[in-house]
Amino acid sequence: MNKDAKLKPPQALLLIDVVNNFEFPDGELLLRHALEIAPRVGRLKRRAVTAGVPIIYVNDNFGQWHSNAAKLLASCLHTDCPGRAFVEQVQPGEEDYCVLKPMHSAFYQTPLDVLLRHLNATSLIVTGLATNSCILCTAHDANMRDLEVTVVSDCCAARTDQEHRAALANIKEMASARIVTAGSIKFGKTR
Numbered sequence: 001m002n003k004d005a006k007l008k009p010p011q012a013l014l015l016i017d018v019v020n021n022f023e024f025p026d027g028e029l030l031l032r033h034a035l036e037i038a039p040r041v042g043r044l045k046r047r048a049v050t051a052g053v054p055i056i057y058v059n060d061n062f063g064q065w066h067s068n069a070a071k072l073l074a075s076c077l078h079t080d081c082p083g084r085a086f087v088e089q090v091q092p093g094e095e096d097y098c099v100l101k102p103m104h105s106a107f108y109q110t111p112l113d114v115l116l117r118h119l120n121a122t123s124l125i126v127t128g129l130a131t132n133s134c135i136l137c138t139a140h141d142a143n144m145r146d147l148e149v150t151v152v153s154d155c156c157a158a159r160t161d162q163e164h165r166a167a168l169a170n171i172k173e174m175a176s177a178r179i180v181t182a183g184s185i186k187f188g189k190t191r
Contacts, residue, residue: 012056
């Protein structure tokens with residue numbers, strides 16, 4: 001086991017697709033709901049940092065195969081990017097881990113499994129976008145890997161409240177995940 005992993009709790013905070021330009025069909029709808037959750041995501045991340053919980057940004061590469069996390073962040077912070085106001089509130093710091101993904105799940109064709117083992121993380125706290133797509137797929141894939149999954153309902157968003165609620169119900173029922181609000185998260189404590 002990695003000696004650094006012994007010093008950290010078995011939790012990891014995943015921020016999924018929060019470095020986002022929202023330049024896709026229905027992006028404006030998702031952005032409206034994303035802006036509502038941004039302050040809570042930022043506060044939750046700061047609490048995780050204080051508790052020594054590793055922060056992992058898992059982000060779509062938006063089909064930019066020559067890109068990397070730094071280029072993606074820079075493009076989303078550009079003055080004419082629709083997602084700039086959101087990304088400014090939730091952007092990664094230097095100590096955070098960044099993983100690019102080609103599809104919906106944070107696990108599909110990414111090194112996330114290896115990173116979680118390196119960190120000795122067995123419990124995931126999941127936040128981000130979109131609840132009915134990437135959050136849903138990630139929760140199911142984490143469950144299949146016997147990871148404990150907690151989805152923070154008020155730190156996730158979808159295009160509509162109905163999509164958000166339906167996805168949370170599916171995740172709870174079918175992925176055996178806990179669904180909680182940010183205020184009830186206790187870092188360092190697992191189920």
